[in-house]
Amino acid sequence: MNRYPLLQHAPMRWSVTLLIGFLVLNYGSLIAQETWDVPEERASRLSPFEFTDSIHRQGAIHYSVNCASCHGTPGQGNFERLDPLPADPATAGFQENTDGEMYYKVSEGRGLMPSFKNVLSAEEIWEVVGYLRTFNPDYVQEVRPTAELSAYGGTVELLMAYLADEQKIQVVALGTRNGETQPIEAAEVALRVKRYFGDMMLDETRFTNQQGMVEFDAPQDLPGDENGNLGLSAQLVNQEMFGVSQADTTLAAGKSFIPISLTRERAMWNVVQKAPIWLLLAYSLSVLIAWGIIFYILFQLKKIFDIGAELESK
């Protein structure tokens, strides 16, 4: 009869206290949800692209592919019930983000919000930001002020150097137009390392300063070749504006890495150390035994045939 003695004997007050405790804890975790601080320099960044209709269309595509699964259709409030909640992009709270803050949050991610910096290019993230702004009737875009926004009618050259003391890789963008060479400001540069299978993006893309210069943190522990050389390639992201300009250099910015021959020490099945003797013995023995049994069976079969032949001939 008394199947749940604990439940029956526990004083009612207990369960009520427990319930209240849970509620308080849950509520507490709601309150404790920290604000998402964005570094000042990033928060104030502006898009170099004017959010035109074609940008909105591109952004809508990226959004439906990458974001709608969690954030739902903007304005419908049909986002996934995650913790913390992914907001509906059409809400005031979401739209309070500056363009730079939105860009940063999408690029870096936090918790269940994935980082998109290796999924979407900088241009694509700006397109999504532009698209999300279409749900804010009060939004007026402030475009990054540069003289360079029209297609650059000249050639652009990139130079790359490794500042060993500061562990930085420096890229300078120089444009030559009408025989005059000038640094190019606010051009977005991506730095990639050459790997066996395709190139790997190092760091996020960065924008050149007034001197046409950007600095990337040099990788600390990427293996290079025997002398620590890394094949690096810097590119301007906005090729429509500047044309395809790229600098490929080999810089001594990696760790030296000397590949060890897999068969250097002794045997095929061991990587760099000698195989232990007991392993060799056990292996040889088991091979011998297996073949021994096979030969024994063949031998017995032959005997059966011999006996059969003998009987037949009688």
Ligand code: HEC
């Ligand atoms: C796997 C689910 C998921 C996907 C996919 C996702 N998000 Fe989020 N997003 C979240 C969650 C959860 C949060 C809340 C994160 C937090 O506050 O810590 C969030 C927060 C954000 C914020 C900050 C909102 C604010 O109020 O400050 C922005 C902006 C954002 N997401 C944009 C995007 C965009 C754009 C995409 C697609 C490129 C995207 N998210 C894809 C789950 C997702």
